[in-house]
Amino acid sequence: MLKYVLKRLAMAIPILIAVLTLVFVIIRIVPGDPAMVVLGDQASAEALAALRTKMGLDVPLIQQYFTFLFGAFRGDLGASLLSGRPVLSEVMTVLPYTIDLTIAGVVIGIVFGVPLGVLTAVYRNSVTDYIIRVFSLFGLSFPAFYSAILLILIFSIQFNLFPVISDPDLSNYGERMNHLVLPAVNLGLIMVAYITRSTRSSMLEVLREDYVRTAKAKGVPRFVVITRHALKNALIPIVTVIGLYLGVLIGNSVLTEIVFNRPGLGKLILDALSERDYTLLQGVMVIYAFIIVIVNLITDLTYGFVDPRVKHQ
Amino acid sequence: MEEKLLVVENLTTSFHLQNGWFSAIEDLSFTLSSNETLALVGESGCGKSVTAYSIMNLLPKPGSRIDRGSVLFHGKDLVGLPEAEMRSLRGSKLAMIFQEPMTSLNPALTVGQQIAEVLYYHNGTSKKEALKGALELLDQVKIPAAATRLNDYPHHLSGGMRQRVMIAMALAGRPEIMLADEPTTALDVTIQAQVLALLDDLKRELKMSMIFITHDMGVVARVADRVAVMYGGYLAEVAPVENLFANPVHPYTEALLKSVPRLDRDINDLNPIPGLVPSIDRMPKGCRFAERCEHKIDVCEQQMPDLTSISDAGNHSVRCWVRGAQATSNGESQA
Structure with missing residues (x-):
């Protein structure tokens, strides 16, 4: 296992060199x-x-x-042209905000998406199925910046439940969470939609498998058939989807951070772009690439937990 | 009179196709005694598996339904039994093994977990005890080094080993009836023989009754006490195994036996039955075998004959206008 992780990390080096080269070239091409x-x-x-x-x-x-x-x-990664501070420390200051947001978004996506997906598959073509599917289509087609504005209008301005601008003091745990809710929900909605859809199709496929019939023939309770026998196998493609959409999620977090005026990598990129802070921009792009590599590694490692046929050697 | 463990009466099961509901098995009646092995024989699509699924109440829903008939197990009708009650019978009193050992085991659970589950849910044993029980069962189905196999996943095992695991799983609930749906069809010939021998031993040892579904007449001769030949969802002929092989009455049974290759006969004597079983939405009006039958008369295409007893002992029945009548009028009896 450890050997596999080290091997995968070593394999990330050529990828990172390629990304660094690409970033270097693009920045030089820009007039x-x-x-x-x-x-x-x-x-x-x-x-x-x-x-x-x-x-x-x-x-x-x-x-x-x-x-x-x-x-x-x-x-x-050099110093920011604007502030003169090292790019890495600029990134590290805001990185916790983005990590908070992304993790919260994924957690919301999994906690709601997987059960909803299972429900739609088990009760396929029923009213429940149609309602959940319409909502998930809604979630997919709603632009993140628009849903963010709606959330602010409803929960911050109308009901005054959460702050409009999400700029928390990270050392204060309560404040950190309070400021996280709306941006996380905004990001989570998209993730719920993605995960619901992929869970549904994956479950529909697995429910037709012979071993699900075997489980029924054994007289195992229905809930156990659905979770232990079907869902456990359906999770394999779902993990892939979650890993893939994490990239999409990071992209959407840029929009979310901008609308909520929340510090983070997204806002850092926007600022770097508008101020033409080339070194900062290329630094952030390198960090993004690094994060994606790590996320892919985590996704691959997760396979080992959900699918016994995958051996990390 | 000997006790009938299972009495199936007028069972009719339909499937929903694009243009309506069509029966896959119709008016099926047979019995199963204690310690008896009944072979259900017929070509693909004749309704053998549907019969087993109807008994187990495992028909895919929605899309299929039992229209009529009853399945009496110890006198209790399984048709329309509440799901909770049915579930407590499934895997315990009624067990089933399937054709495809490669896909019938859950790839994400260990062999031990899958067997232990039956003990855990039916006998209420603790998870630890259940795993111990699973080990004993693996021993019982003669899996070598059972203790190390317990933590293996199905992909570590060969087809024959997987089928043994399936059998261990079916045995876990100490079933009175084992339904075996072509359990050896997907296996190599040498492994087939081993698995058949194992099933036979276990059946004797544990005093089970068995419904053995197969299309292989060689297997039938080996395992069955009685044979029910099915065609197009109907029973064509029911007889003790010796009678059936010595004196097949229904033209379909006869044709089926002639189509088995034998070493002591010339290959040119092999007589395949022309044509295919009609699909369930294109069944003919009269006898369903009529269009492939060499002996058909006018009435065959008009009306379905009844299943009539043709022996004094009442244990040989056939559903045929031509042969059924001949057999009865000649006073032919099967000793």
Whole structure:
């Protein structure tokens, strides 16, 4: 198991190098002089040249590339052009907010999505099935920024239950949770919809399997047939779906963070974009890639728990 | 009179197809005594498995229903029995093993867990005791190194071993009736023989009755006490196994026996039955075998004959206009 994890992490290195290269190239292709962006187009030629030297932009491209690459592997993603602080520490300050939000979204998705999916499969083509399916379609087609605004209007402004702007002090646990509810629900709704749909189709398939018939023939209670015999097998594709949609979820968390004015990677990206903070932008992209790699690894490891046929060797 | 453990009377089960409800088995009546093995024989689609599922109340719902008839087990009608009561019988008094050992075991649970489950839910034994019981059962079905197999998953086992696990699972509830739905069809020939021998031993040892579903006449000769030949959802002929092989009366039974390859005969004597079993929504009006029958007369295509007894002992019945009448008028009896 440990060997497998180490092997998978080693395999992540070429992926990360590829991502770093891609990010490096894209940033260089984008027209414009970073020094001029920072100093403005009225800056003197001397000042621009000095800044370029300081930013390491005056050396050959290949040297810049390797400096960037080795820096990244040492955890040095450069300094933000705007604040001058190291990119990594900028990211680390806001990362807990995004992790809170994503985990809460996934938890809501699983806690509601899996049982709803099972219900729709067991009572397929019934009224329950249709109602849940319509709602999940609703959840899928609702843009995250729109549902976020609706949530704020209803629960923050109308009923005054939760804060409009989600900018909690992380050391205060109560406040942290209170500020998390609405953004998490907003993100969770989409996840519930995705998980409900994939649980339904996966369960429908498994319920037709011979071993479910065997379980019935053994006289096992119906609830046990559905959970222990059917759901346990249906979970395998559901885990894949959850892993895949985590990427979508992180994308949606950007929108959610913006609408709720909540600190996080999403807002950091937006700020970096609007301020043309190239180093920050490329740093955040690298971090995102790293997170996706980790999420995929966790997904693969989860298979080992739900499917005994998967051996991590 | 010997005690009849199971009495099936006029059982009719229908399935819903695109253009309505069609019966898969019709007017099925037979009995099963204690310690007896009844073989249900016929081609694919003749209703053998549907009969077993109807008895077990395991028909896929929605999409199928029992229209008429009764299944009396110890005198109690299983048709329309509340699900909770039926469930307490399933896996305990009535057990079933299936054709496909590869897909009939749950891939996500260990062999031990799957067997222990039966003991846990039917006998109320603790989970630990149930696992011990599972180990004994694995021993009983002669799985080598049973203790190490207990924690194996089905994918670790061969087809023959899986079928042994299925049998252990079926035995766990100490069933009075074992329904075996083509339990050896998916296995290699050598493994088939082993599994058949095992079933036979266990049946004697545990004094079970068995309904053995198969299309293999060789298997029938080996395991059955009595044989019920089915065609198109109807019983064509019911007889003790020796009588059936020595003196098949229904043209279908005869044809079925002729179509079995034998080493002591020329391959050219092999007579396959022309045509196929009609699908349940295209059944002919009269005798369902009429269109494939060499002996048919006019009445065969008009009306379904009744199942009539043709022996003095009352243990050989046949449903045929031509042969049934001949057999009775000749006073032919099966000793």
